[in-house]
Amino acid sequence: MIEQVKGTQNIYQNDSEKYLHVRKCFFDVFNKSGYSYIQTPHLEHSELFEKSIGENSEIVSKQMYQFNDKGGRTLVLRPEGTSSIVRYHAQNQKELTNQYSYFGQMFRYENPQKNRYREFTQGGVEIIGNLDAFSDFQVINDSIRFLNSLNLTFTLEINTIGSIDDRELYSKELYTYFKTHENDLSDESREKLDLNTLRILDSNNSLDSNVIKHAPVISNFINDISSQKYESLKSLLNNSNIKFKENTRLVRGLDYYNDLTFEFINNDGVVLGGGGRYDRLAEILNIGTFNGVGVAFGIERIMNIIDIKNKSPKVYIIGTDIDKIAQLCILLDKNDIDYSKPPRLSKINSQFKSAKNLGAKYVVNADEDTIKDLENNTSVEFNVEVLIEN
Numbered sequence: 001m002i003e004q005v006k007g008t009q010n011i012y013q014n015d016s017e018k019y020l021h022v023r024k025c026f027f028d029v030f031n032k033s034g035y036s037y038i039q040t041p042h043l044e045h046s047e048l049f050e051k052s053i054g055e056n057s058e059i060v061s062k063q064m065y066q067f068n069d070k071g072g073r074t075l076v077l078r079p080e081g082t083s084s085i086v087r088y089h090a091q092n093q094k095e096l097t098n099q100y101s102y103f104g105q106m107f108r109y110e111n112p113q114k115n116r117y118r119e120f121t122q123g124g125v126e127i128i129g130n131l132d133a134f135s136d137f138q139v140i141n142d143s144i145r146f147l148n149s150l151n152l153t154f155t156l157e158i159n160t161i162g163s164i165d166d167r168e169l170y171s172k173e174l175y176t177y178f179k180t181h182e183n184d185l186s187d188e189s190r191e192k193l194d195l196n197t198l199r200i201l202d203s204n205n206s207l208d209s210n211v212i213k214h215a216p217v218i219s220n221f222i223n224d225i226s227s228q229k230y231e232s233l234k235s236l237l238n239n240s241n242i243k244f245k246e247n248t249r250l251v252r253g254l255d256y257y258n259d260l261t262f263e264f265i266n267n268d269g270v271v272l273g274g275g276g277r278y279d280r281l282a283e284i285l286n287i288g289t290f291n292g293v294g295v296a297f298g299i300e301r302i303m304n305i306i307d308i309k310n311k312s313p314k315v316y317i318i319g320t321d322i323d324k325i326a327q328l329c330i331l332l333d334k335n336d337i338d339y340s341k342p343p344r345l346s347k348i349n350s351q352f353k354s355a356k357n358l359g360a361k362y363v364v365n366a367d368e369d370t371i372k373d374l375e376n377n378t379s380v381e382f383n384v385e386v387l388i389e390n
């Protein structure tokens with residue numbers, strides 16, 4: 001048997017119920033509040049992410065599925081959604097300010113484990129164009145509505161990472177600090193020291209915790225305008241009764257962020273989603289000067305913590321006479337009645353058992369022309385009105 005590729009998943013049965021449920025909640029919340037769905041390609045030129053996320057980021061330096069196609073192009077399976085949407089906006093909607101939503105597969109060559117896959121699903125939104133504080137507010141507020149619609153318990157953590165210049169200054173200071181404590185860091189963090197200093201702050205390794213605890217914090221490097229924006233957002237959140245926790249170490253790993261960063265974390269410390277402002281991304285890509293703010297959720301991470309019952313069919317039809325059961329299908333289709341059916345015409349008893357196991361309310365027997373109500377254990381002669389009325 002040819003093995004399944006490591007880090008990929010089959011989503012089926014109860015998992016697929018969860019997947020579809022999360023997707024429905026996602027679109028119910030975001031697409032009913034102004035965001036329009038966009039689907040961008042899974043294949044992109046490597047250059048897009050090298051420029052946007054940054055060549056030294058972990059994603060680009062280690063995690064991209066990169067290959068040359070038969071035409072000699074260097075392509076990747078997309079590791080994230082934002083860069084492609086920004087590219088689309090620059091090409092087609094440059095003069096506008098748009099609210100986009102997306103939902104689809106991303107690919108990162110990571111060490112597979114629970115909540116971390118090589119092929120995974122992100123659902124996210126972006127507001128791109130000419131933005132203000134209300135743009136930041138609505139991305140956070142709509143994200144909360146999405147997580148609430150799934151009955152999840154979570155904490156919103158926020159931070160400001162200032163301008164790209166502030167971050168550069170901070171990175172230098174952080175580098176000097178970590179360099180003097182290099183011997184106390186884990187191997188993994190030592191590796192990040194030269195090219196990806198900020199990412200050391202994300203480490204969960206207990207060796208690093210003590211060093212990180214005393215590291216300089218970014219808040220001391222933030223310019224006045226960014227600080228003011230951050231203070232206004234905090235008071236807006238407070239006035240709107242949105243609970244949040246400040247986390248000065250929340251810098252996120254992508255080069256393109258500035259000012260606001262935020263994450264949604266559950267009680268077990270799992271990061272369900274996160275995002276922030278990216279006002280310079282278009283400039284970095286050399287495609288314009290517009291702003292952006294967005295969020296992306298890890299859909300499998302959400303699936304892993306929700307509970308959902310399999311849906312039972314209301315009507316299940318059974319029979320062994322193909323003409324009779326086919327006529328019944330046509331009649332129910334005409335009346336717009338949803339129904340389940342056996343995949344083939346096996347013995348009537350085994351069909352009945354399947355209906356029962358699936359928890360159907362009505363079993364329509366095409367051979368006998370009857371409707372059995374399994375909840376009340378009663379049978380009546382077939383009459384389509386019974387199914388329509390109930």
Ligand code: AMP
Binds near residue numbers: 108115117275297
């Ligand atoms: P990022 O694009 O890294 O900011 O990720 C946004 C969200 O996607 C994270 O908060 C996770 O919930 C999810 N995510 C990122 N990488 C993975 C992965 N390898 N497997 C599953 N979910 C992921």
